[in-house]
Amino acid sequence: MSTTKKVTFTAVAVGIGLVAVSACGSSDSGSGKTDSKSVTLVSHDSFNVSKDVLKDFEKRSGYKVNVLKDGDAGAAVNKAILSKDNPQGDVFFGVDNTLLSRALDNGLFQPYEAKDAGMVLPEYRLAKGEKRVTPVDSGDICVNYDKKYFADKKLAPPKSFEDLVKPQYKDLLVTENAATSSPGLGFLLGTAAEYGDGGWEGYWKKLKANGVKVVDGWEQAYNEEFSGSAGGKKAKGDRPLVVSYASSPPVEVLYAKPQPKEAPTGVATGTCFRQVEYAGLLSNAKNTKGGKALLDFLSGKQFQDDMPLQMFVNPVREAAQVPKLFREYGVEVKKPETMDPKKIADNREPWIKSWTSLVLK
Numbered sequence: 001m002s003t004t005k006k007v008t009f010t011a012v013a014v015g016i017g018l019v020a021v022s023a024c025g026s027s028d029s030g031s032g033k034t035d036s037k038s039v040t041l042v043s044h045d046s047f048n049v050s051k052d053v054l055k056d057f058e059k060r061s062g063y064k065v066n067v068l069k070d071g072d073a074g075a076a077v078n079k080a081i082l083s084k085d086n087p088q089g090d091v092f093f094g095v096d097n098t099l100l101s102r103a104l105d106n107g108l109f110q111p112y113e114a115k116d117a118g119m120v121l122p123e124y125r126l127a128k129g130e131k132r133v134t135p136v137d138s139g140d141i142c143v144n145y146d147k148k149y150f151a152d153k154k155l156a157p158p159k160s161f162e163d164l165v166k167p168q169y170k171d172l173l174v175t176e177n178a179a180t181s182s183p184g185l186g187f188l189l190g191t192a193a194e195y196g197d198g199g200w201e202g203y204w205k206k207l208k209a210n211g212v213k214v215v216d217g218w219e220q221a222y223n224e225e226f227s228g229s230a231g232g233k234k235a236k237g238d239r240p241l242v243v244s245y246a247s248s249p250p251v252e253v254l255y256a257k258p259q260p261k262e263a264p265t266g267v268a269t270g271t272c273f274r275q276v277e278y279a280g281l282l283s284n285a286k287n288t289k290g291g292k293a294l295l296d297f298l299s300g301k302q303f304q305d306d307m308p309l310q311m312f313v314n315p316v317r318e319a320a321q322v323p324k325l326f327r328e329y330g331v332e333v334k335k336p337e338t339m340d341p342k343k344i345a346d347n348r349e350p351w352i353k354s355w356t357s358l359v360l361k
Contacts, residue, residue: 038064039290040089042080042282044073044182045219047093048310049303057297063290072217073182073277074099081106084283090291093136093279093298098185100133100278101345109133109280112292114299116317124276124316133278134299137313140246140333141186142272143173144265146228149240158241160270161194164207171211173241174225178355181217182275187243188355189344190273193337197347201358208359213239222248228265230255246272247312250329254309267331274336277313 041047047067058064066089070076073094080092084107095103103109109132117134124135143164145157158164164173176184192200215221222244223229225237230252249263256264279298281291297303304315308326315322 036287036290037062038066039091039287039294040066040068041294042068042070042076042087042089042092044076044094045069045071046073046311050306050310053302053306056302057294061290061293061297063287063293065294072176072180072219074180074185075217077103077108080282081108084108087282087284087286090282090285090287091279091294091298092282094182094277095133095280096182096186096275096277097341098182098189098275098344098348101341102348103280104132105345107283110283110285110288112281112295114292115296116299116301119301119317120299121316121318133280134295135316136277136279136298137307137311138274138276138316139313140272140336141183141190141243141275142246142331142333143187143268144222144226144228144242144244144248145268146226146240147262147264147266149227157266158268158271160268161191161203163268164212164241164271165203165210167210169210169241171213172239173207173211173243174213174215174221174237174239175243176218176221177214177216177360179352183218183221183243183245184214185348185352186273186275187271188351189339189348190271190337192347192351193273193339200351201354204355204358212359214359218244228252241268245312246331246333247308247314247326249331250309250326251312253329254325263329267333269331269333272333272336274333274338276316 047069054065068088070079073096077095077099081103111131113131114134120135124138143158150157155168158169163169175187178184178188191203195203213225215225221242225239226242227236227238227240229236246267249265249267252265253259253263279295281288281295285291299317301317304317304320307313307315309323
């Protein structure tokens with residue numbers, strides 16, 4: 001999670017893009033030489049940063065930042081791996097814990113430890129000695145619900161995975177494709193964590209029988225299919241349940257005119273999976289010096305303080321300043337589903353294959 005500011009957000013993760021995108025998508029001028037005055041960040045569609053914050057970095061560092069947005073996080077990671085020998089940029093931001101091992105195993109990044117890496121909260125730090133990526137943000141992938149729909153129907157919204165397969169919620173849920181979308185994969189992993197290796201497939205059979213709808217990515221699910229989204233220029237959908245983020249409600253408040261006293265959407269906190277996003281210096285980056293400066297910026301206090309109301313995710317830096325609106329309307333998930341990185345690495349591909357066969361065929 002969009003290249004224009006809209007009434008609602010377009011994410012992964014979650015955000016509204018508005019940073020200028022380089023026409024060529026690379027810091028290479030085309031002559032085969034590195035343009036040392038510019039640095040290119042490759043990311044998913046939701047990358048966003050305040051213009052003043054970005055300009056301040058450019059002024060202090062001397063680098064012009066080009067941002068290339070490459071679709072949903074899952075698709076962006078796959079494209080980056082395929083182009084790793086001749087990358088589109090210098091730094092990649094947006095690979096998360098559901099896809100990290102795929103990126104590392106394919107040699108996508110070269111080692112670099114960001115200047116403020118020691119300020120990352122302990123729970124988000126990687127294994128000692130792993131310096132190929134830097135934690136940047138965290139968020140919880142959860143089912144969101146349209147409060148008005150459930151109030152009008154006098155129906156209590158779901159609270160848990162188990163609720164979603166009940167008859168009263170038939171044909172109400174839309175989720176993203178686990179093979180192409182980061183939140184879609186996170187939702188799959190959440191069900192695997194909840195029901196275990198031997199139970200998640202049975203759960204998805206029930207979910208399919210209960211009318212779950214699958215679309216390619218978050219943008220389509222939230223802004224086109226979900227009835228609770230402000231929807232931008234597109235008509236609202238008719239599904240009152242959507243796989244999104246625990247931090248989605250503040251977005252609906254921030255961009256509503258006038259701002260409501262209460263968020264129009266809620267979060268089923270028993271359906272959440274904890275996501276952590278990372279950034280790294282691409283293995284064949286043309287401007288490694290500029291890339292290192294950009295990574296220092298992403299982990300620095302100025303960017304971390306700016307991030308919550310730009311991409312609607314949580315900063316991972318100790319003592320980062322989280323804005324009042326984000327705290328007030330966001331939902332704290334006290335017990336999200338999590339999964340050991342090794343288990344994700346060992347099972348992700350076979351689980352996606354099984355999920356695709358089970359749900360999409």
